[in-house]
Amino acid sequence: MKEKTIDYILRSTWMGVQKMYNEEAGRKESTMATGFALISIDPEEGTASTALGPKMGMEATSLSRTLKVMEEKGLIERKPNPLDGRGVLIHLTPFGKEMRTFSKGVVLRFDEAVKENISVEDLNTFKRVANTMLELINSKKIYDSEKHL
Template structure:
């Protein structure tokens, strides 16, 4: 199979292009795509528990710990210990965080507007159906691996490709 025919290659290549575009725009405001997505997922009024942010982005909690720390150091967010559960911290936006959040929101809306102008609604509907189906296949295969089930028998394939 050629890489251009591979589903995962096309998704990854497109995502990398989108990320480059977002990062180029975000850099003008001292941000990154990661910072923008985190800011967009913090409740503007009540803050958001630190442990809830990563799952909102489809990530593991430990994968954004360093980013949250640097965001706090750079003045985008601040942490407040939860009054009910002293083990938890809520993340709040600073004035700078609110400003960059709004810029991020505008950039995302603008990109989506341009895509919606370029792609007819019926094709976007099919795209969302397909991408959701791909996501469910990924989740099913991930669950099988986590359950200890091998997805394919690799040994015969490895032997076949040695020669």
């Protein structure tokens, strides 16, 4: 192919971001998935384990593995949900809060670097395009089974 497809550009860009985040997380013996989970957990109230997967866009098995590792490293603790006896709340430990601050700083620094190098107009266009792509994907109209038989 002479020209790169939209899929290729998205995939290679995301892989670059992922690699960059994992390299930064590796400095603290962590991973991007752990950092993302830390940022997604409410630092004061905790977060229901059932709400965490959808919030992160992560499958239950991957999330279970990530939470298990985080618990082993002393980043989180699980506590019964006082509003739902069957549920569990994930709470950050003091070490988890410290690592959350680090993870948030990594994300914000990337945001700053992008904003320093890309105009507000171009970023707004990027956001509109990305949102339109998500709407197309979520509408499930791209691959209408009748058209592609």
